[in-house]
Amino acid sequence: EDQVTQSPEALRLQEGESSSLNCSYTVSGLRGLFWYRQDPGKGPEFLFTLYSAGEEKEKERLKATLTKKESFLHITAPKPEDSATYLCAGGGYRGDSSYKLIFGSGTRLLVRP
């Protein structure tokens, strides 16, 4: 069964304290691993797509990496404005060529000044 699991559920950091968020996935026919940021009361905001193991992408203080079973979102020297829920999702094709996108439950990040 396809599954995307994120850990931890919640993470509290002091400003400047670097850390990593984990996304473990088992998605058959995986074609892409997506990371999104969601602020309260808003829709998710696209951050990264990773397509193959070993791939890395960076944006400001965020860096996403991908292995065959996991993806990590590394946050370097976070600021309070990085506080949000971070979602990962695995996308792929089923045998009938229909598309599936499986979301994890998210990690709620709080960065204290």
Place this chain on the structure above:
Amino acid sequence: KAGVTQTPRYLIKTRGQQVTLSCSPISGHRSVSWYQQTPGQGLQFLFEYFSETQRNKGNFPGRFSGRQFSNSRSEMNVSTLELGDSALYLCASSLLDGYNEQFFGPGTRLTVL
């Protein structure tokens, strides 16, 4: 480029009523997907439309339906509302299909009393 817009932003209905939500995708995007987000279940895929055809469908009852117009705008309808339908309904558009990154709208917050 304008983002994904959804109307209305907030809606209050009573059990048994029906509701129609609207989504306008980013100009040029042909795929529109709908999601239900609740605190307990997270983001769950409802359906995807591409070129006026439903291409993918999640595991929701037939009370949930949708359509897409020739200009790629999409509507989602929920009939015979139940208390459990209270959620944030998100629409996302992508250039071709969900294999590409999806861009989400702000959502419609539906409350069923």
